[in-house]
Amino acid sequence: MSKTTPHQPCSILVADDHxxxxxxxxxxxxxxxxxxVVEEALTxxxxxxxxxxxxxxxVILDINLPDKNGLEVLKDLKAMRPALPVLxxxxxxxxxxxxxxxxxxxxxxxxxxxxxxxxxxxIHKVLAGGRYVSSSFAEQLxxxxxxxxGAQLHHALSDREHQVLCQIAxxxxxxxxxxxxxxxxxxxxxxxxxxxxxxxLANNAELMRYALDQRLAE
Numbered sequence: 001m002s003k004t005t006p007h008q009p010c011s012i013l014v015a016d017d018h019x020x021x022x023x024x025x026x027x028x029x030x031x032x033x034x035x036x037v038v039e040e041a042l043t044x045x046x047x048x049x050x051x052x053x054x055x056x057x058x059v060i061l062d063i064n065l066p067d068k069n070g071l072e073v074l075k076d077l078k079a080m081r082p083a084l085p086v087l088x089x090x091x092x093x094x095x096x097x098x099x100x101x102x103x104x105x106x107x108x109x110x111x112x113x114x115x116x117x118x119x120x121x122x123i124h125k126v127l128a129g130g131r132y133v134s135s136s137f138a139e140q141l142x143x144x145x146x147x148x149x150g151a152q153l154h155h156a157l158s159d160r161e162h163q164v165l166c167q168i169a170x171x172x173x174x175x176x177x178x179x180x181x182x183x184x185x186x187x188x189x190x191x192x193x194x195x196x197x198x199x200x201l202a203n204n205a206e207l208m209r210y211a212l213d214q215r216l217a218e
Contacts, residue, residue, distance in 0.1 A: 009035045009036065009037060010033055010035070010036040010037065010057040010058065010123075010127070011036075011037045011039070011054070011055070011056050011057050012029055012033070012036055012037070012038050012039075012056065012057060012058045012059075012060065012123070013038075013039055013040075013041060013047065013050055013051070013056045013058075013059045013060070014026060014029075014038060014039070014040050014041070014060045015040070015041040015042075015043075015044075015046070015047045015059065015060065015061045015062055015065065015073075016040075016042075016060075016062040016065075016089065017042045017043065017062065017065055017066050021062070021089075021112065022040050024115070024116060025060060025089075025115065025119065026038050026040070028115070028116055028119045028120060029119070029120075029123070031120075032119075032120035032123075033120065033123060033124075042065075042066075043065055043066055043067045043068070044065040044067050044068025044069075044070070044072070044073040045067055045068065047059065047061065047065075047073055047077070048073065048076055048077070048080070051077055051080055051081060051084065052080065055081075056081075056084060057085075057127065058084075058085050058086075058087060058107075058123055058126060058127065059077065059084060059085070059086045059087070060086075060087045060089055060119075061073060061074060061077075061086050061087065061088055061089065062089050062090070063088055063089065063090040063092070063097065063101070064090070064091070069159075069163055069181075070088060070090075071100060071101060071104050071159050072159070074086055074088065074101065074104045074105055074106060075104050075105065077105075078104070078105035082105075085107035085108075085126040085127070086105065086106050086107055086108075087106070087107060087108040087109070087110060087119075087122055087123070087126060087132070088101040088106045088108065088109045088110070089110050089111075089112060089115060090109065090110070090111060090112065091111065091112050091113075092111070095137075096154075096155070096214075096216070097109075098133065098137070100159060100162070102131070104159070106131075107126040107130075107131055107132065108122045108125065108126050108131055108132030108133065109132070109133055109137075110122055110132075110134070111137075114134055118132075118134055153198060153199050153200070154199065154210075154214060154216065156198065157195070157198060160191060161191055161194060161195055161198070162216075163181065164177060164181075164188060164191040164192065164195065165195050165207060165210075165211055165216060166211060166216050167180070167181075168192065168195075168204055168207050168208065168211070169207065169208050169210075169211030169212060169216055171208070174188045174189055174192065192204075192207075195207060
């Protein structure tokens with residue numbers, strides 16, 4: 001892709017807790033977007049503080065941040081700056097995650113594996129007012145949204161329930177999940193009970209098996 005120069009300087013906030021990822025994204029942006037100003041954030045709260053402090057042209061947001069889930073940060077960002085384009089960056093290639101991201105207000109969804117090739121295209125697409133999903137992923141996402149993959153029970157879960165399910169599937173105890181999500185043990189236990197009821201399962205072992213079968217614990 002050839003370089004293009006935006007009509008006005010872009011200010012792009014890159015949010016990821018891995019230095020190597022941030023460095024790679026910064027390199028792509030500076031090579032493909034002449035005059036772009038790039039700053040970095042390492043946490044969800046850092047993103048919110050940066051957006052509250054100044055206006056940004058685009059935010060590139062990792063879905064997994066150390067202090068907050070990226071989808072929660074996205075919802076907060078859209079409440080603060082409804083018109084701000086946010087590109088979600090994830091290691092998940094499943095349409096399940098992309099669908100949740102777009103529902104929460106994302107302007108685009110990229111996997112980390114494809115970011116180096118697709119990031120510049122995605123940025124220019126959202127700056128033009130569009131939404132971005134790679135052509136290789138678009139058909140899968142369309143199929144998911146149309147229900148062609150079947151009505152798996154976990155599609156009806158809330159984002160928080162989905163998050164707790166993934167944590168349980170990784171073998172984490174209720175107390176660990178509570179600490180990581182800044183929730184009380186009682187609240188996490190309530191989410192667990194809802195998961196068992198909604199998924200028609202009996203215990204954590206069945207929750208883990210379900211999540212692994214649906215590839216939710218990667």
